[in-house]
Structures are given as C-alpha cells and as structure tokens.
Amino acid sequence: MEDPYVFGDIGSWAERTEVHKAASQGLVDQLRQLIADGAPVNIVAVDSITPLHEACIRGQSQCVRLLLDAGAQVDARNVDGSTPLCEACSAGSLECVRLLLDHGATVNPALTSRTASPLHEACMGGQVECVRLLLSLGASLEASDLYHGTPLHVACANQHTACVRMLLNAGANVNASRLHETPLHYAAKARQAETVELLVEFGANIYARDQRERRPVDYTTPDSPAAACLRAYERAPLTLQQLSRVAVRNKLGTRALEVIGQLDIPKLLIGYLSFQ
Incomplete structure (x- = not known):
C-alpha cells in the first residue's frame, strides 16, 4: 500500500x-x-x-x-x-x-509576501544544527516575513530556547519589532520563563508596548514563572552582568558578539569604564 x-x-x-x-x-x-x-x-x-x-x-x-x-x-x-x-x-x-x-x-533568498527564509524555517522547528550551519554561512538575522517577524520572533513564539540563545549570541536584535511586538512579547505569550530571562539578560526592553499598548508582562498569567520573572525585573535594577552585556554589545557591535559569552563580562566592563 x-x-x-x-x-x-x-x-x-x-x-x-x-x-x-x-x-x-x-x-x-x-x-x-x-x-x-x-x-x-x-x-x-x-x-x-x-x-x-x-x-x-x-x-x-x-x-x-x-x-x-x-x-x-x-x-x-x-x-x-x-x-x-x-x-x-x-x-x-x-x-x-x-x-x-x-x-x-x-542562504538568504528574497522573501515574498508568503514565505519565510531558511533560517525562519529552522527556528520554527527548533532545528538547532541547521540554525548553527545557516548562521555560520551568514544567514540574515533581521530578515522579517509578513507573518512571523524575525527568526528570533519565530524561535521565541515556538519555545525553542536553544535557538533563541544561538541567535542572540550571533547578534540578533533583541528588541526587533513586528507590529510593535518584540521577541519578549512572543516569549511572554508562550509563557517561557527561561526564554524571558534570556532575552532580558541580552537587553530586552521589559517596558516595550505593542500596538495594543500592552507590555510583555501583560501577556502572562498571574503567578506564572514568566510573570514572576518579569515582575522581578521591574522591581530590581539590572545586574552588573546585564549592564555589562548590553554595554559590550553596544560598544563592539555584532562582529564580536560570538565571543561575548566566553568573556568575563564584569571584569571587561570594569576595564572599559576605567578608560572613560
């Protein structure tokens, strides 16, 4: 048969x-x-x-x-x-x-109104090794399709934290917007506390508002881990590690992002500040 x-x-x-x-x-x-x-x-x-x-x-x-x-x-x-x-x-x-x-x-075919890029497709299915290979060949991190936004939006919406981490380490814009929705909005909707924390560590704006004037926390359920995570960030200032990561990313740009995860970020920030 x-x-x-x-x-x-x-x-x-x-x-x-x-x-x-x-x-x-x-x-x-x-x-x-x-x-x-x-x-x-x-x-x-x-x-x-x-x-x-x-x-x-x-x-x-x-x-x-x-x-x-x-x-x-x-x-x-x-x-x-x-x-x-x-x-x-x-x-x-x-x-x-x-x-x-x-x-x-x-690797980066022109997007039409109905299609996603190969990187979008890999992120949608959580295909980590495919994502890794495409990124090594220069796959566009900021390609945005009509329905999904950037690959980072896709990875967050589909709860693939490993792909999210890989994209962020490669330099994806953590605050990219689709209809004013950021990847953090998508992660909050998916109720993924681990992804929420990861995005914030990379500089995600917890106060960003979408076209309905809603913040990421507004899409979580009360007392959920994702809500607790966002509430905690609202109450407390960014840690030295978070500030360091944001400062280094802003200073060095995307070309050096792949090595940031291997650095002693607080010491690097202290060294950087000592020359200012």
Whole structure:
C-alpha cells in the first residue's frame, strides 16, 4: 500500500509525477531509473512543487543527491515561495541542507509576501544544527516575513530556547519589532520563563508596548514563572552582568558578539569604564 501524500492542502498525488513520488518516498533505485530514462527532474505540479522539494520535505538525502546531480534547480520556488532549502531546514535534515548548500543553494533568498527564509524555517522547528550551519554561512538575522517577524520572533513564539540563545549570541536584535511586538512579547505569550530571562539578560526592553499598548508582562498569567520573572525585573535594577552585556554589545557591535559569552563580562566592563 502506498504512503498517503501529506504535504499541505494544495494538490494531490494525481497531480504528481512518478519522479515526485519516487523522490518523496525515497525510492532511490526507481528515481535513478526514471532519470536514466530521461524523466525531467524539474517538472512541477500545479502548486509549483518540484521533485527536489518533495525529497527535501521528507529528508530523502539520497534522492536529493540524485536530483541535484541530474540538474535539479536548487533554488526552485513553490507556490508559497519556499525553496528546497527552506523545506530541508523545516524537516531538520542536516544532510539535505548540506547537499543543497554544496550545490549553491541561496542562504538568504528574497522573501515574498508568503514565505519565510531558511533560517525562519529552522527556528520554527527548533532545528538547532541547521540554525548553527545557516548562521555560520551568514544567514540574515533581521530578515522579517509578513507573518512571523524575525527568526528570533519565530524561535521565541515556538519555545525553542536553544535557538533563541544561538541567535542572540550571533547578534540578533533583541528588541526587533513586528507590529510593535518584540521577541519578549512572543516569549511572554508562550509563557517561557527561561526564554524571558534570556532575552532580558541580552537587553530586552521589559517596558516595550505593542500596538495594543500592552507590555510583555501583560501577556502572562498571574503567578506564572514568566510573570514572576518579569515582575522581578521591574522591581530590581539590572545586574552588573546585564549592564555589562548590553554595554559590550553596544560598544563592539555584532562582529564580536560570538565571543561575548566566553568573556568575563564584569571584569571587561570594569576595564572599559576605567578608560572613560
């Protein structure tokens, strides 16, 4: 019995070719034979899904390699504007991601009104290793899509603290705004005390107000850990560690942010102040 087709609501298997089917289901020998027989590897379905998209959605790395070696368009876009790299990042298939990048996939494709970047997709699924790889290749930290905001917004909304930390250490704008909502608003809505604390440690504005004039704390439930965390920050001044981190980030800019977590920040701040 064939596996049912489960990608989205658009299209059906009746609209897919045998190449799509083989790529999606990991039928390597069948796909190799289809290619040898001259089947087009860049054929698209009504929603502009290519066989390469299908293989990446399911993390079928062997099929991805076959398609790419046969000339599949590495940056083809589907009807939503997503590239195969977006799909591989969403699936968390590091092997597929590496194959696509080795064949020239664009790390920062132009965003359309309907799509997110590969980094957005990796953050949405909490795919830490994909996030790490994309950041090492210069993925845009401030790319903002219509529905989600920046990758940091996405990571906070989806409760992926490890991704949040990685983005912040790479220099993501902790107070980036989407409709006046900051990542801290998103973390508060998700009731993630650990993420809330992490954002504040990196300089998040606890008093920022969204378009409804609501602060992050206004989205927490009373007596929740996230609410207690924000209330505590409201009552107490920033610690030396927090002040140090903000001062160093402002002074050095994003190029030195990756090493900040390894520094003795209070001593660095004292040294910095002694020269002022």
